[in-house]
Amino acid sequence: xxxxxxxxxxxxxxxxxxxxxxxxxxxxxxxxxxxxxxxxxxxxxxxxxxxxxxxxxxxxxxxxxxxxxxxxxxxxxxxxxxxxxxxxxxxxxxxxxxxxxxxxxxxxxxxxxxxxxxxxxxxxxxxxxxxxxxxxxxxxxxxxxxxxxxxxxxxxxxxxxxxxxxxxxxx
Amino acid sequence: xxxxxxxxxxxxxxxxxxxxxxxxxxxxxxxxxxxxxxxxxxxxxxxxxxxxxxxxxxxxxxxxxxxxxxxxxxxxxxxxxxxxxxxxxxxxxxxxxxxxxxxxxxxxxxxxxxxxxxxxxxxxxxxxxxxxxxxxxxxxxxxxxxxxxxxxxxxxxxxxxxxxxxxxxxxxxx
Numbered sequence: 238x239x240x241x242x243x244x245x246x247x248x249x250x251x252x253x254x255x256x257x258x259x260x261x262x263x264x265x266x267x268x269x270x271x272x273x274x275x276x277x278x279x280x281x282x283x284x285x286x287x288x289x290x291x292x293x294x295x296x297x298x299x300x301x302x303x304x305x306x307x308x309x310x311x312x313x314x315x316x317x318x319x320x321x322x323x324x325x326x327x328x329x330x331x332x333x334x335x336x337x338x339x340x341x342x343x344x345x346x347x348x349x350x351x352x353x354x355x356x357x358x359x360x361x362x363x364x365x366x367x368x369x370x371x372x373x374x375x376x377x378x379x380x381x382x383x384x385x386x387x388x389x390x391x392x393x394x395x396x397x398x399x400x401x402x403x404x405x406x407x408x
Numbered sequence: 409x410x411x412x413x414x415x416x417x418x419x420x421x422x423x424x425x426x427x428x429x430x431x432x433x434x435x436x437x438x439x440x441x442x443x444x445x446x447x448x449x450x451x452x453x454x455x456x457x458x459x460x461x462x463x464x465x466x467x468x469x470x471x472x473x474x475x476x477x478x479x480x481x482x483x484x485x486x487x488x489x490x491x492x493x494x495x496x497x498x499x500x501x502x503x504x505x506x507x508x509x510x511x512x513x514x515x516x517x518x519x520x521x522x523x524x525x526x527x528x529x530x531x532x533x534x535x536x537x538x539x540x541x542x543x544x545x546x547x548x549x550x551x552x553x554x555x556x557x558x559x560x561x562x563x564x565x566x567x568x569x570x571x572x573x574x575x576x577x578x579x580x581x582x
Contacts, residue, residue, distance in 0.1 A: 251432055281465040281469055282468050282553070282554070285490070285553055288490055288554070290554075293522070294561075338523075339521070339571050342523075342524055342571070343522070
């Protein structure tokens with residue numbers, strides 16, 4: 238009787254060890270799977286997109302006998318004075334409109350696509366090294382974005398600080 | 409006087425206990441081994457995809473370097489490393505002397521992203537067309553890089569640059 242009881246105790250002990258190890262393993266696995274490290278990658282292709290889109294000639298002509306403004310100059314114009322283009326549209330309106338058209342033609346986003354959404358934002362920083370934010374220039378969002386994305390930034394110098402255009406492509 | 413029967417019983421019981429402990433230790437070690445293998449395989453999987461991403465990024469960069477070659481580059485006014493001269497390319501497309509110039513490249517094409525047009529460019533349809541194909545082979549894997557497609561536009565009396573891409577295909581790259 239006593240021998241049986243001791244045997245049972247040993248089996249219970251063994252089962253407890255196994256259960257303990259399994260519980261630790263499940264907790265570890267749960268933590269790993271529930272909060273994955275945000276996959277934020279700097280992307281060359283996004284930088285190429287930004288650099289090329291900044292060279293885009295827009296439909297905005299700011300004054301008579303002047304030429305159509307390129308995107309990076311129009312973004313500066315949007316931040317500094319937001320003057321009207323000859324079409325009657327504001328510089329900021331023209332920037333957003335052109336940028337949206339470029340984005341729509343470049344990346345299809347949605348549940349059925351590789352990219353679920355994007356965030357394009359431009360902010361003016363007085364001191365870009367410590368990212369002291371001064372003012373939002375424009376913001377374009379589409380689709381859903383969580384913490385997994387590829388992205389990059391493009392700097393446009395605008396004395397005394399600079400405008401930083403950020404693109405995040407969410408997957 | 410020692411009870412020999414009890415001593416024998418005690419020895420075999422001790423051995424049994426040691427065996428039991430060894431089995432438990434082996435079981436725990438196997439369990440940890442399986443967990444480690446699982447963990448390492450996940451780690452190596454992400455490492456492999458990271459290497460693949462970096463390789464692709466390097467190819468994108470190489471493809472974009474094509475925009476800086478004399479046949480492609482826009483040299484009109486401001487320096488722009490990613491600007492391609494569309495006027496040059498439409499003339500280059502019909503040059504027979506450039507046949508076989510780009511060796512080991514199965515596809516070489518520039519395509520407009522915005523504003524969107526359709527169809528291959530000819531001297532008749534240019535500039536209201538979508539793409540200029542300089543090399544068209546088969547059996548290739550293609551890579552794309554964003555560039556600016558620039559040309560002189562009489563309507564605005566100056567340079568017009570538009571968003572586009574260079575598409576290059578390499579044979580046997582898988």
